[in-house]
Amino acid sequence: MRPLADIPVETARALAGIVFDLDDTVLDHGALAEATYSALFRLRASGLRLIACTGRPAGWGQVIQRQWPLDATVVENGALALIPEPLPPPPRTAPSPSSSTSTKGTGTRIGMADPLDPAARRDRRAALLDLAEALVRDFPATALADDNGARVTDVTLDIGEHRQVPSADVERMRAIAHEQGVRTLVSSVHLHLTREVEDKATGVLRLLSRHFAEDPTGALRRYAFVGDSGNDGVAFAAFTTTFGVANVREHLGRMSVPPRFVASSPMGRGFVEIALQLVALRAA
Ligand SMILES: [Mg+2]
Known part of the structure; x- marks a missing residue:
């Protein structure tokens, strides 16, 4: 693992997006710090697509996909992806005097495609x-x-x-x-x-190819991955540009391949370090 100072400027500039774990990577023991949330906006302002990729539930993904600056959220370790879907246009009727003129509610809803029908899904989970x-x-x-x-x-x-x-x-x-x-x-x-076959790497690649027209092999070079623990190991092995927050050192025994670069700080502060280094290199 190399320090963030060794990230080549061409690597940072060639990225189309960044995929990141949540627990103990973006979140500090489950909490989101102000500086970390701000770093997400900085990354997006530098032209990167942002994709959260977590073992956390679909129900949590529904919430953060609505609230955070994210292009998509992969949940349950790659099994499902949540993406914003445009709503159909509102009916062309004249507003009544009591109705609001606000355009709120005409934005997006969150789509979640499950390949299994609901009854089969219930039986499998039971x-x-x-x-x-x-x-x-x-x-x-x-x-x-x-x-x-x-x-x-x-x-x-x-x-x-x-x-x-x-x-x-x-x-x-x-x-x-x-x-x-x-x-x-x-x-x-x-x-x-x-009983799902996906992992964080295959789940992200399926999302990128189906919904963002990315060629899966190219996506492994165009997207970076940031994580910290065992269930991130497949993504560290699959993606070309990978980052660990400092606490990744505690979990290297569960990974066949360590991340290519490592932050000096743990969890959210490490994520901020990685984000600001990428933003600075892309602006240079
Ligand atoms: Mg984690």
Whole structure:
């Protein structure tokens, strides 16, 4: 991993966008700092497309996609993507005296395409919930994560958010899930149980090719990725220009490839360092 001062100016200028993890990358233990939020606007003003990419639920993605300066949000570790969709034009009727003349509400709604029909999705997730509840009975250090109510595709156990689960227990839970044909992903806070095949890299590439007309191979060079932990490892291996915030050093054992560049500060402050360096290089 090289320091941010080594980022070549041509690399920063050639980027079309930046894809970033949320927990412990943009967020500090779940909180968004003022400087970090500001850095997102700076990145966008420098001409970069912004895509959040998180293991967090679709329901959380719906909220931040409405509120933050984002072009798209990939949630549940790549399984689903949320994109703004233009609303149809309002009906051409004369406004009544009591109606507002505000144009609010004619902007965008958030689209989410799920390849599975709703009944099949409910059955698939119910089976994952049965497995998760069995794991909680056998490994009482863990618990169902408190964001499961907003999830669509996966079921998630708390291993580091409000609980501290020994890594040996995490590995035994993963082995039990794998025996049942269930995939697992591990972030700094959660163990995810899923039957989806996507990961953060394939989920982002599917989004970019379907909705932003990007050639998937070219997108690996045109978009940078920023992350911190195990479920970001596939993206560090796939994308050409990758960044870790300083706390990535705690998770290198779960990654086949480390990020190419690393910030000197952890979490949100590290993200700000990366953002401001890219903005400065693109303006130079
Ligand atoms: Mg993270």
